[in-house]
Amino acid sequence: MNKLNKDNFKQDSYKHGFVTDIESEKIPKGLNEEIVKIISQKKNEPDWMLEWRLKAFKRLEAMKKPEWANVKFDDIDFQDIYYYSSPKGFEDKPKSLDEVDPKLIETYEKLGIPLNEQKVLAGVAVDAVFDSVSVATTFKEKLNEMGVIFCPISEAVQKHPELVKKYLGSVIPITDHFYATLNSAVFSDGSFVYVPKGVKCPMELSTYFRINESETGQFERTLIIADEGSYVSYLEGCTAPMRDENQLHAANVELIALDNAEIKYSTVQNWYPGDENGKGGIYNFVTKRGLCKGKNSKISWTQIETGSAITWKYPSCILRGDNSIGEFYSVAITNNYQQADTGTKMIHLGKNTKSKIISKGISAGKSSNTYRGLVKFNRKAKNAKNITQCDSLLVGDRCSANTIPLTENNCNSSSIEHEATTSKISDEQLFYCMQRGLDAEEAQSLIVNGFCKEVLQKLPMEFAVEAQKLVSISLEGSVG
Amino acid sequence: MLNISKLEVSVEDNKILKGLDLSIGSGEVHAIMGPNGSGKSTIAHTLAGNPNYTIESGNVLFKEKDLLSLDPSERSLEGLFLAFQYPIELPGVSNASYLKQIVNVHRKYKGKDPIDASEFLKILKEKSSNLNIPIDMHSRFVNTGFSGGEKKKNEVLQMDLLNPDLVIMDETDSGLDVDALRQTSEAVNQLRSSNRSFIIITHYLRLLEYIEPDYVHVFQDGKIIQSGGKELANKIDTEGYAT
Incomplete structure (x- = not known):
């Protein structure tokens, strides 16, 4: 009965699997106090930053790795990873694009991210992170005119210590959990954004993360602060070369929205997913959390997760300010042997707080895709509301989808609406489209894309088309 | 145009077509009538290549090609169009972008460039107004939440956009009120030409009052048991299928 739905795989679908041949400087492999000190030294960090890292490292030594997720992988040898790798000559950061190795510029051009300000997408500023360092940030000056700070976090540590000290670790404390604490100890680069009071950031900000070196982990740290009445939309993209080994990416992202501020954070995650037999690929263990600190603030997460061997993340919102709003829109696609355990946490603390969750999971091949979510209403969260909608779509019959929505309601006046569906792409739908001339893949x-529409349309316009293509590409070969 | 010989088809081990023979020339309109549940729709879905229908024996030539060796999309690209009795919903897919995409795959097959967006909109407006389709229907999702009439009109619109050589209409009249029936029939009549053939599958005479067939076939027990001209349809209407 399932003659239109086949699930063999073509191996040409990962378009970003190349390696840039560039000399890099790595510090020795391994994880210990000395390594933490070297990383801090490489970044020329002030003492308070090093102390913060060391505190995290001390804590890490006493921590256990979490093992409750619905994902399977061999033990990671944390001593067998390079925690810092940078293209040669980046100790003295180049001042302008002219000084950046052309190979790096070329790499980003190949990935469709031109760094030359004349060529970039209109209205999008880019911070390009290559392994452990930020290699270029565009439109910095222009943003500066409006008081918007957009720079590598290592630069923020130097130039804006008061902001970093105040907010770093304020949403994801260094005691949080194993991978988050690991990040706090060894984080290398990532982006820092501060939008001052009343400013609507005039362009999309984006960071493009690229892993290039083998046996290297990427531990980026992103911190975004939207001051009172401000607005910012931020997007991150991620790719890595095709390799047989598994590489770890353990990032921490913290967002803080003060009174009446809004942060829109979008992710298009396309790390190398491994081959058709499940060999290689990135372990994407990421902690993302936003704090709606002020009243009437809003944080909105949109994620398109198509890559990685394992995706394990729950971009969350802590709704502390009264009337604050948290949103989570997610498309997670798994094919072949990919595994995803992803979702969100909405923690309602303030009065009249609202949250909305729309999750679309698509599994194909022999993959496993889990939505896991927590909606929690604190005792004081009067009249808080949540709407959750989780839809799963199965392609073929060898994959699995799970939905694990947890709720914890400690407040009488709050309400949760939950809807969940699981469906298969029907043969009728495929046949109908094919009767109009589309081939099986075009039809699928x-x-x-129709199934994901509600989420895709939440992406900034500049990236929506790209994401739509990515959705198609990542399922390539899952029908015959 | 189409030559079906000794076609036997089963669905889930039940034999539905038991030796169907039918020849259709260019520009001819053939009506296939039969009682409910006689398997008329099996003819339509078999010709369009629905994988749920298993060919047991027989062969079909379409424009001198072995139709049964083509997959459903190749049959479409070669000019075979099936207007579904129950058009399928595609949630989240806007009707306009869907229509444009199917037009473009056909253009690509013929070696033409994709259609220009403004030109497409112009054609879409013109053809929609022929069918009395409000233009805002195209910003809704394909067939999703459409009324019976809207679905059927959307089928005829797709037929109009794709310029097929052979059209199979499966119970297109079901679920249509008198006005909608007249509008769709008029649109279909405008599409009649000397190089386009039609197979109209219907239970009732009423569609054939609007779209006048050249031949009428009575389908029962898996094969055609009687063929004739238009007058045969009238006879069935008064006397019923029972023989």
Whole structure:
């Protein structure tokens, strides 16, 4: 009965699997106090930053790795990873693009991210992170005119210590959990954004993360602060070369929205997913959390997760300010042997807080895809509301989808609406589209894009088309 | 145009077509009538290549090609169009972008460039107004939440956009009120030409009052048991299928 739905795989679908041949400087492998000190030294950090890292490292030594997720992988040998790698000559950061190795510029051009300000997408500023360092940030000056700070976090530590000291670790404390604490100890680069009071950031800010070196982990740290009445939309993209080994990416992202501020954070995650037999690929263990600190503030997460061998993340919102709003829109696609355990946490602390969760999971091949979410209403969260909608779509019959929505309601006046569906792409739908001339893959991609529509349309316009293509590409070969 | 010979088809081990023979020339309109549940729709879905229908024996030539060896999309690209009795919903897919995409795959097959967006909109407006389709229907999702009439009109619109050589209409009249029936029939009549053939599958005479067939076939027990001209349809209407 399932003659239109086949699930063999073509191996040409990962378009970003190349390696840039560039000399890099790595510090020795391994994880110990000395390594933490070297990283801090490499970044020329002030003492308070080093102390913060060391505190995290001390804590880490006493921590256990979490093992409750619905994902399977061999033990990671944390002593067998390079924690810092940078293209040669980046100790003295180049002042302008002219000084950046052309190979790096070329790499980003190949990935479709031109760094030359004349060529970039209109209205999008980019911070390009290559392994452990930020290699270029565009439109910095222009943003500066409005008081918007957009720079590598290592630069923020130097130039804006008061902001970093105040907010770093304020949403994800160094005691949080194993991978988050690991990041706090060894984080290398990432982006820092501060939008001052009343400013609507005039362009999309984005960071493009690229892993290039083998046996290297990437531990980026992103911190975004939207001051009172401000607005910012931020997007991150991620790719890595095709390799047989698994590489760890353990990032921490903290967002802080003060009174009446809004942060829109979008992710298009396309790390190398491994091959058709499940060999290689990135372990994407990421902690993302936003704090709606002020009243009427809003944080909105949108994620398109198509890559990585394992995706394990729950971009969350702590709704502390009264009337604050948290949103989570997610598309997670798994194919072949990919595994995803992803979702969100909405923690309602303030009065009249609202949250909305729309999750679309698509599994194909022999993959496993879990939505896991927590909606929690604190005792004081009067009249808080949550709407959750989780839809799973199965392609073929060898994959699995799970939905684990947890709720914890400590407040009588709050309400939760929950809807969940699981469906298969029907043969009728495929046949209908094919009767109009689409081939099986075109038909599937049309149907899947329709399934994801609600989420895809939340992306900034500049990236929506790209994401739509990515959705199609990542399922390539899952129908015959 | 189309030559079906000794076609036997089963669905889930039940034999539905038991030796169907039918020849259709260019520009001809053939009506296939039969009682409910006689398997008329099996003819339509088999010709369009629905994988749920298993060919047991027989062969079909379409424009001198072995139709049964083509997959459903190749049959479409070669000019075979099936207007579904129950058009399928595609949630999240806007009707306009869907229509444009199917037009473009057909253009690509013919070696033409994709259609220009403004030109497409112009054609879409013109053809929609022929069918009395409000233009805002195209910003809704394909067939999703459409009324019976809207779905059927959307089928005829797709037929109009794709310029097929052979059209199979599966119970297109079901679920249509009198006005909608007249509008769709008029649109279909405008599409009649000397190089386009039609197979109209219907239970009732009423569609054939609007779209006048050249031949009428009575389908029962898996095969055609009687063929004739238009007058045969009238006879069935008064006397019923029972023989």
